[in-house]
Amino acid sequence: MLKPIRRIFIANRGEIALRVIRTCRELGIDTVLGVSEVDRDSVPARQANRTLCLGPGRPGDSYLNVSAVVHAARSSCCDAIHPGYGFLSERPALARACEQEGVILIGPTAEQLEAVGDKLKARGHAQAAGVPVVPGGSAATTDEALALARQIGAPLLVKAVGGGGGRGMKKVLDLARLPESLALASAEAGAAFGDARVYLERLVTRARHVEVQVLGDGAGRVLQLGERDCSVQRRYQKLIEETPAPGLSPGLRSQLHDAAVRFARHLQYRGAGTVEFLVDVERGTFYFLEMNARIQVEHPVTEAVTGVDLVAEQIRIAAGEGFGARAVEAEKRGPRGCAIECRINAEDPAHDFRPSPGTVTQAVWPAGPGIRVDTHIERGARVPPFYDSLLGKVIALGDDRPAALARLRQAIAATAVAGVATNLAFHARVLADAGFAAGGVDTGFVESLNV
């Protein structure tokens, strides 16, 4: 099936909206950007061929309004919708509305979104695909949870079934405190996701977060474009990502790649996606965490070492054109060099990294060989309080990891953003750290820095 895509509606904002516009321009595709009232004058709004105001600043009234997005896309004669990440990107409701209205969703099917959006279902699919999962399970009552917890053993994690981003997630070190943590996790999950179900799983004390980028054509063909290590996290929020994952044994690396491909193939996955794994450092093994059925914030590191434009691949797949030659080649050839990314956020390290909205009075971004910056922030840009605090991403590519790291240190030192608080000093500190330079830190690394 070949359905040409000539105009794309972008249902997102910030750096990812700009990122999608850039690829559309290269491909000669028109863009219509849906904006909220507070984003009318944003950089992406000026770069798109046309903007349509979806509603007021609050995401629920604009970027999360499925009807407004689909109506706007259809009425502006767009062939397809690119949802970016966050917002509506993984909502089956958008996929379904697109199917009904005859608009292509640049992403997976509604069924696939449902299969991976629910952690319990996703876990079941992982098991069916022969992908290892963390020992654990769901429990309906406190008694059941206690029995299950005894099997799994402490320490363990209580997680929200419908959750993400660390909300509804509780660590239980002592089984005596399980009932209390269950009640808290359930209440948090109910408030944040409208789904109070929780499940328990073994807590891996020394874990690395390693994920694999895949592309699926929707007919069972799946490519993997290598892994990304995202172990530098603060409260489950990724801050630094890199590829290849440093210090993984070749055996473990290829097992991860194979597992991701098996999982995506099992779903007959369509589009770009990321299969996330927890690598158990002490046991030298790994478990399936979840699949993100969208483009990821950290996709540029993969693009840097493969030369593949992942957004262009998403559009190709959505148009029924299959994979690009470059992506097919990149899978065979493997990565060239190393790439590391820092997420620059408007958050205040002096106040527990709380978001710092405001108006940017100065924005100096780095440039030079091997440096890429994805940002929508320039002098005068507003950082509204309604959305996530990502200001931009600085990515460094080098022939090897020390070269990439040296470039990234220079680049971060050359970056200056004023008017809002940023985590730039945090990044400088991590990049200067001997443990990080050695490579292969675990997810406890940021906490150990005492920031």
Added chain:
Amino acid sequence: MSLTAKDIETITRLLEASSFDELELEIEGLKLSLRRRGAVSAAVVAPGAAPGAGFTPAVQAVPPSPESATPPPAAPPSVVPPPAGPDILTAPLLGTFYRSPRPGEPPFVEVGSRVEPDTVVGIIEVMKLMNAVHAGRRGRVTEILSQDGALVEYGQALLRIEA
């Protein structure tokens, strides 16, 4: 010189009758691009606007009707700044604006109509859901600012209602 809306209509008709898909016209600092496929990407770029980062005025799109296979022709673009102020009733949500309850029926209001705050002055349809638009104030309609059947964005001027 500048192009009037009537000039652009004429040019649009000429393009439609021709075998070309696109037309680009530059006259003394004004640039007009018309494209046939997709039918709504007509834009007049004001002189001095940076290329790429340029100001693209919102162009009214006629919603595609499911029955007709041919895309609707481009509506003439507007280069005047959008009306604003306390007299302007703006769209409370994005959707398709209808001035009458059903096709062929008389409009809810015309220029000269007197309205009360709860007077229905139009409908905004979003994915087949009809939302009544109320005048929100007492006064007299002095100008109709959005066409029947047009896609209106959130905050777009619909009517001028003077007290």
